[in-house]
Amino acid sequence: VISTPSGPAYKLGERLFASREPLVEALRSLEKSAGLFVRVSPGPTVGFATAAVQAGRDAGFEQVTYVPAK
Numbered sequence: 001v002i003s004t005p006s007g008p009a010y011k012l013g014e015r016l017f018a019s020r021e022p023l024v025e026a027l028r029s030l031e032k033s034a035g036l037f038v039r040v041s042p043g044p045t046v047g048f049a050t051a052a053v054q055a056g057r058d059a060g061f062e063q064v065t066y067v068p069a070k
Helices: 020-028 046-058
Strands: 002-004 007-012 015-017 036-040 064-068
Touching: 007 020, 007 046, 015 020, 020 046, 036 046, 046 064
Parallel strands: 036 064
Antiparallel strands: 002 007, 007 015
16 A cells, blocks of 8 residues: 555555555455465555455455555
């Protein structure tokens, strides 16, 4: 989860998503066994970060780990 000039966004590899639903669709195509790490940069709201964690669960990941920026 990052901040961009146009607002917060979800970044998956080189792809950016401004909303949660396209992120969920992209996450569904990934291997689930390793789990998902949601790294949150400074700037985005807690709600936006929480939505990223929920997107992982909605996409079928059983293990989703929140990683705050240092």
